[in-house]
Amino acid sequence: MSEASPAKAYALHLGIIALLFVLSFVLPEYYHGLLARIMVLAVFAMGYNMLFGYVGLLSLGHAMFFGAGLYGAGLAIIQLGWGVPAAFIAGIACGAVLSLIIGLLALRTTGVAFMIVTMMFAQVFYLLILYFANWTGGDQGQVVPQPARVLDFGATALDLTNPTVRYMTALALFSFVLLVTLAIVRSRYGRVLVGIRENEERTKMLGYDTFSNKLMAVVVSGTICAASGAAYALLFGYVGSSFASVQYSILPLLWVLLGGAATTIGPLIGTVFMYYVIDVTSGYTSAYLLIVGIALILLVLFFPKGILGTIRQRWLGWLP
């Protein structure tokens, strides 16, 4: 995070967005579809990184924010018959409200207690989905009907089930969140957050209200994750409780740690890497979880700061 090269950082990020745009035209069909999904989930990881990487708060409950977006958007269409834009906003709003409430409560704790409290709130959220099965579809989940997943502009219509439209929509969301993250990280506010991570007491003594800064970070993080969930429901057409389960709280943590915590591009790299390893290894053996497990341990042994964190530490100190 050196001051020297803001231009370099922005050029790199725009370059990555351009690269993803070009890839849309050259990737084989399968990887094209997979990358669209990865970009949406990378947004989830970026939201997680906001809190974990930059503020140092390890949450084990972010599946509830993803789930809030997923169900907020999905149920708005299925149960209320709303249109795509309204449903997307509904999903994001659900995430924002939920993260505000959770932030107010959970931020009273720190460290391990924060982990457990977020995990338990997420568990409550998950059980509520099961409890209101008549409305949510419970563990089986529900399909967002294909005809409802179309953006109607009168003359033209954008069909979100079309692979190209889907890819570009995912890319648009990804790019937006990436640039927002970069802007936050480079801002004064971003530096306050890092200050809190490194030494909360000192930051407090410097006159910052650390609680409200942290609360803000929880809300930003939760809202980004909800945007990812809402996009997932609209682009892939399924809302189900498994996306709110503990597993989906652990996944963004893994992606971020792999890619490099507190790096803006790390979440994308971690998500791509994890998907790639599972995809390649599952072609050879049904024991691919074994290989994932070994990969995790090797990574943490030899790349403790994640892929990008290690690169930043050793070669490219200016990486944001």
Next chain:
Amino acid sequence: MDKNKTFNLSKTGLTRRTALKGLAAGAGLAMAPGFVRYSQAQSSAPIKIGFQSHRTGIGAAYGRWYEKTTAAAVKAINAAGGINGRQVEVIIEDDGTDPGRGAEVVGKFATQHKTDIVFGTLFSHVVIGSAPAAGENKMPYFVVSEGHHVASTKLNRYVFQPGITDVKSQIQSMAPWIAANAGKKVTQIFPDFAFGYDHRDYLPPALKAQGAEVIAQIAIPPTESSFTKYFPQIPAETEVIYHVMVGPAVLTFVKELGEFYGSNRPQLFGFMDSLEAVDINSPGLEFLDGSHFWEGSPRYAQADDSAAQKAYRAAVGIDDNGAAVGDPKDVSTASHMFGCWETLYVVKKAMEDAGYKGPEDRAKLVEATEALTAFAEGPEHPQGPKTFNGKIHQCFGIQNISKVEGGKLKVVHKTKIEDGLYEAEGDYTKQAL
């Protein structure tokens, strides 16, 4: 010094790993069956069936037997000349019994393996999670799940369930026998999630039509591993306990019911889903002796088994006790896996009717499947005769009620197809292809 060493180590580690991965990926692409070789000569190329299998996750016990049955059916089909003169090839991908991964796997079949159809899913949430991907890729998706999701017409035109009766029909066809033979006052115990809700919602009206009633419904959370604390909720006047539990905790459920009641128990009626892949003679299950079960296809060989049933059992490799030949401890999932065998023969029939040549004929295959109306009992349908409703993409067959006697299950009643018919809830054929 020390740091430097790690530095070099990890650096070489990175390059070597990256190189290996690249190599592996390249090889994977080139070796993907039929990737280039067959694209020119389609007429002789095999028909490719993508098998979405539960190899890991909570469904793994089922996945293994689904694979065995599928392999046996494909072997039989190929030995008899294949489909439209072409051999059948099965490509298996693991979905981890997870709906998210399931959708990815369907996408992988459609865009990477370029299979002709996708087939074989059991768990309902994976079916529902994968259905949008199947519809968007216009990929015929034949599931063997027994869930009511296909027949509810909430999925899409590309999803079919032609090999196994759905649970709503199964429940409905059990009611007359329960009311007439087991008792009129029924308490239901079921898992507190969608699979259980089908039983919660469809049994009471079906029993009422027979002059019996459900007097209590006890829902148990899916994560529960101990059940005794729920048993006091069973009313004392209960004549029949109707139980459907799934998952690894089932044995506990039966054992604890045994400890709770001892020999002085109400009648028991259960769905075999509880004990699929579980030896009925496991310690603690003595309590089930004399109780009754729904069975899709009988686990134990019966005295009046048809020649087709015998041939099917031999082909799949299960002995008279429904366990793997040569390993009596490896108990099959007989009540469900026959659906894989029968579904593949339905696919064969539909492909032949459609004159199916390749993925460009997928819409024709959908229409040909919808045009089917009945499947006769025989080597292709060893479980029994079935009717098929093309509007709701669902088949309806006979069901078995078996009694636990001397450590075996003996079929005491076979329902009629009409017992399980119900009003269609929609019509897939009105959707665009």
Next chain:
Amino acid sequence: MHFGPHLLLAALEGLVTSAVLALTALGLSLVFGVMRVVNVAHGEFFMLGAVLAWAISTAISGHPALGFLAALVIAPLIVGAIALVAERLVLRRLNYNPEATIVATIGMLYIIQQLALSFYGPEARPVEPPFSYRILLPWFGYSGYKLSIIAASALLLTATWLVLTRTKVGLIMRATQYDSETAQAFGIAVGRVYGGVFALGAMLAAIAAVLIVPISQAHYLMGQDPLLLSFIVVIIGGLGSLRGTVVAAVLIGLSDGIISMFFSPTLAKIIATLLVAMVLVFRPQGLFGTASR
């Protein structure tokens, strides 16, 4: 059933849950308290204990009690050895960094789970209880073996407590927990203590699993729930506090049983989880812990 007997049954069931939970959580709490390592693979050590119990008890013929007792001794030893190897090979090289160890133990979780699936299989398999005596109460029958679990757990917990408070080993462990740097300065081999504690934690989970497996089959995914519950117990009870861990386990086991008398079970779980979360929010150091760190 009337309220009284129903309550009795719920309490008995709750106590059995508590007994197993206390042992499992104590293992997690020790690792957590002494090493500051969040061991996500703890549930998998529990699962391994159950799976090994199945393997050992089926290998030994004769009276079921023989196989069970053998499993009770051998399974924890094997699990402890595996944990020790994992600690030496991975955790030590990570310098017990909190975040790195979380990822590493998630990796272990995947590895152990997959190996169990590959070599043991996806089925749930039963283990015969060492004895099957059904206690006949006026209102219902109850498993005698279940009651013996409560006794066995109480015995083991007392033994652990004695080791921790009355022996030199316990003193060394507590010293390391209190301040590892000072302990090192006084000549305590902190590395060895960590290895031993990690193995001991895994063994406690394995013992709990062997005890529970005759009433709830061995299955390769069975580690998930005990892990979550143990986390909750450890936090509620307070870091590294044995007394707190036990009280919290009893509290959570009993409340789970009794709340489910009044509400639909899923709603009961929602309420119970929410209650515990609120306790944490308003008393983050746990019920018995002193402020952490």
